[in-house]
Amino acid sequence: MFKTTVAGSLPNPAWLAEPEKLWAAWQLAGDALIEGQQDAALAWIKTQEDAGIDIVSDGEQFRKHFVHGFLESIEGIDWQKITTMGIRDDRYDAQVPTVTSAVKRTGPVHSASAKFCRERTGHEMKMTLPGPMTICDTIANAHYDTRPDMAMAFADLLNDEAKELEALGVDVIQFDESAFNAFMSDVKEWGIEALHRATAGLKCKTAVHICYGYGIQENIDWKETLGEEWRQYEEFFPALNNSRIDQVSLECADSKVPLSMIGLLPDKEVLVGAIDVASLEVETPEKVAATLPAALEHVSTDQLVACTNCGMAPLPRRVAEGKLKALGAGAEILRKELA
């Protein structure tokens, strides 16, 4: 029967970073910060386990941002050279650092935190990494000839990182490609190729998460412009179905994505978002149980993984806890119905 998981991020406790904010500054420093991050990750692992989440995440408690958390330790990036760039196809302007020479990984980025969590949970465990295309859309390029060239360079670094995480016993490595929904033709031209490079040689499960973003105002405004049916997935899901990536994580709860899109992924495990991360209202388990069956018209129960639409970092902590409980309990209701 199907499993449950989360897209990735979960809120930082208020004592670790200012809540309900992306890129919030840490409240701690030095060893106290590392200890605080570990405590926060442990709390979230326990909450996920208690809620009935099968494949747990560290809640991204060890990083400030889902892209820059990885980039912070990469050489070749000038963090003082700030470029204002329209990102996600000009959906919003962001102040981003600039790549000024060949990028290089100086050592493991997430190994210590993955090892810490691996030793403390018997559940399957997921680690998230930013996808190459999304990295390239979140950083300025003053070195590589083209964006695909830069993406391939980052993909090689991600591959080294992913292999280390796999060796530590991580069960699922997920690449977050929120930029896929903004650059649909690039996905087919080089986005999937970059993902293949990032996942080359991995034997653990690989996943790609493609959503309509965190529930921040810019994304809410953008969604208003997308019309009655959001069909972005339609353009590249067939190519993704032919890819070597095992799992595709997509947004379904309270969104205008036609569930028929799932039918374009017959050969994949599909992480169906059954929790809306743009709403403060906590779903009832019954609502979660009612969202998922529509997906089962397109994939088998073995292919389905019940998930959240996206990360929950910007939500109040108690709301995110409630949503995790609803996800676990809703999945359980449906399992009983299907049994």
Ligand code: ZN
């Ligand atoms: Zn997302």
